[in-house]
Amino acid sequence: MKRSLKRIREVGRRVLSIQDTHGQDLVEYALLAGFVAVAAGALLPSISTSISTIFSKMQSVLTAAGS
Incomplete structure (x- = not known):
């Protein structure tokens, strides 16, 4: 029994x-x-x-998603 529980934990x-x-x-x-x-x-x-504009948009989206 202990062996099977140990195997289940490992998996x-x-x-x-x-x-x-x-x-x-x-x-x-x-x-x-x-x-x-x-x-x-x-x-x-x-x-x-x-590229700067894209990163600014990504930053605002990620900030809004984190709130």
Whole structure:
């Protein structure tokens, strides 16, 4: 009986650890996209204004969602 409970706990921990990594992938892709946008803005000043506008809109949406 103790052996089966131990096995169930082990499987539960594995499932929880798998679920925790999905959000990490999203954050990594968002950071990568942000770095690419900043690099593009630095290299191409003509699109710098539109990138700045997009980030400002994203900031306001995220701030509103957090409230």
